[in-house]
Amino acid sequence: MHRIIIAYLYLAVHVATGQDMGYHPGKYPGRIIMSWNGMPETSRTITWWTDTTVTKAEIQWLVSDASSNLAEKAQNQPVTTRRAVVEGITAHFHTAHLKGLDPGSVYTYRVGKTDLWSEWFQFNTIDHEAPGLNFIYLGDAQNDMRSLWARTIRQAYTQSPKADFILHAGDMVDHSNENREWGEWFEAGGWIFASVPQVLVPGNHEYVRSSSGDSQRLCDYWRNSFTLPENGPPGLEETVYYLDYKNIRLIVLDSRDMLISEAHSKTQAQWLENILANNPKQWTIISHHHPIYSARGNRSGYDMARYLQPLYDKYKVDLVLQGHHHSFARGRKVEEVGQSKHEGPVYFVSNSGPKMYDTNFAGWMERVATDVQLYHIVNITGDRLTVKTYLVNGKLYDQIELVKNKDGSRQFREIKVEGVNERLDFSHATYGADIDTSEAYRVLYKKRALEYMKRRKARE
Numbered sequence: 246m247h248r249i250i251i252a253y254l255y256l257a258v259h260v261a262t263g264q265d266m267g268y269h270p271g272k273y274p275g276r277i278i279m280s281w282n283g284m285p286e287t288s289r290t291i292t293w294w295t296d297t298t299v300t301k302a303e304i305q306w307l308v309s310d311a312s313s314n315l316a317e318k319a320q321n322q323p324v325t326t327r328r329a330v331v332e333g334i335t336a337h338f339h340t341a342h343l344k345g346l347d348p349g350s351v352y353t354y355r356v357g358k359t360d361l362w363s364e365w366f367q368f369n370t371i372d373h374e375a376p377g378l379n380f381i382y383l384g385d386a387q388n389d390m391r392s393l394w395a396r397t398i399r400q401a402y403t404q405s406p407k408a409d410f411i412l413h414a415g416d417m418v419d420h421s422n423e424n425r426e427w428g429e430w431f432e433a434g435g436w437i438f439a440s441v442p443q444v445l446v447p448g449n450h451e452y453v454r455s456s457s458g459d460s461q462r463l464c465d466y467w468r469n470s471f472t473l474p475e476n477g478p479p480g481l482e483e484t485v486y487y488l489d490y491k492n493i494r495l496i497v498l499d500s501r502d503m504l505i506s507e508a509h510s511k512t513q514a515q516w517l518e519n520i521l522a523n524n525p526k527q528w529t530i531i532s533h534h535h536p537i538y539s540a541r542g543n544r545s546g547y548d549m550a551r552y553l554q555p556l557y558d559k560y561k562v563d564l565v566l567q568g569h570h571h572s573f574a575r576g577r578k579v580e581e582v583g584q585s586k587h588e589g590p591v592y593f594v595s596n597s598g599p600k601m602y603d604t605n606f607a608g609w610m611e612r613v614a615t616d617v618q619l620y621h622i623v624n625i626t627g628d629r630l631t632v633k634t635y636l637v638n639g640k641l642y643d644q645i646e647l648v649k650n651k652d653g654s655r656q657f658r659e660i661k662v663e664g665v666n667e668r669l670d671f672s673h674a675t676y677g678a679d680i681d682t683s684e685a686y687r688v689l690y691k692k693r694a695l696e697y698m699k700r701r702k703a704r705e
């Protein structure tokens with residue numbers, strides 16, 4: 246009887262706290278994620294995990310057909326399987342590379358092995374006839390991914406189901422060595438992750454914190470769970486890389502690594518300069534986790550900025566997509582604020598999860614929001630780039646446009662969103678956020694907010 250009671254209590258506690266949630270690898274494929282490792286326009290890479298009993302996995306794939314006898318028509322392709330112990334959990338990680346894909350097509354695939362298959366997923370290949378491209382950009386997910394972040398990625402996908410890819414600007418989880426957190430993140434993304442290429446940027450929380458608070462080791466989940474380009478500097482494969490797709494060059498940097506030492510900063514900056522100097526694409530977009538300009542009340546900028554920002558100006562980078570400061574800020578270097586013609590990039594700081602910080606209303610900001618979860622849809626069509634910023638409930642909050650002239654100069658325009666008030670509330674402290682909640686700081690915050698609103702009104 247005692248045993249039954251203990252078992253019941255054990256079960257009750259687990260159900261009530263959500264512990265585990267079955268986020269361990271099993272015989273069926275789990276954590277299936279699509280990404281790019283090779284040529285983005287003609288390939289896809291699929292990565293998933295299982296328990297160690299699955300030693301020989303496969304992918305079956307074909308151009309999608311309306312008939313249901315997909316298995317009979319599909320080609321079977323072997324995949325690579327690697328046994329790894331990730332933060333204490335032993336699993337098999339499987340990777341499949343689909344190459345030579347035809348443009349403008351819908352393909353379908355499933356992964357696994359006999360009697361242990363995933364569902365069939367479908368994906369679209371590049372459409373050269375379509376005018377331009379779209380992608381989704383998301384800031385930090387980080388906390389309560391299952392409960393509170395799931396709606397962000399699902400709303401973003403609903404808004405832009407034909408997105409060419411989804412960019413995550415770092416801090417997808419809070420404790421990168423905790424399996425449960427990755428389990429939540431994968432559950433929230435679900436079949437979207439298996440159907441749209443995910444472009445992943447490492448944040449500080451993808452590094453494992455030691456007992457001294459130091460975080461210099463990339464978590465083991467990163468290189469096992471994701472298969473990303475390996476064209477970065479030696480030793481930084483899959484965290485520093487670039488992708489060429491249609492008329493954009495998208496560059497991912499590892500800002501946490503840059504902050505480890507000056508030598509690390511120099512390594513990435515030298516690599517970046519080469520990639521920027523030899524760039525045949527019309528548009529250049531860069532993403533890294535830590536922002537060039539601070540968006541937080543009590544934080545200054547980061548040292549890596551002095552290596553990167555001059556390169557951004559020199560090579561006329563168009564967009565810099567960042568996270569880390571848990572609010573929304575969009576702006577440019579101070580001299581360009583309010584101007585239509587500009588030389589430097591447009592900088593974004595964003596936040597897709599539930600953790601909220603305050604903002605510093607710094608001079609570089611042209612648009613701000615606090616206490617918001619949001620997502621962005623970037624559209625690039627020929628010589629025109631637009632970024633639409635949506636609140637998680639699907640309401641448009643901000644919209645900008647860059648037009649590139651033949652001589653490479655650019656015109657900037659904010660397209661005013663009518664009937665949307667600025668969201669500048671003083672943030673409630675969440676998830677251990679170290680916000681100064683003293684009365685003196687609240688007064689200062691309010692003063693800064695009023696000054697910011699004055700500057701905005703003056704530009705209208």
Ligand SMILES: [Fe+2]
Pocket residue numbers: 385416448449450534568569570
């Ligand atoms: Fe961060």
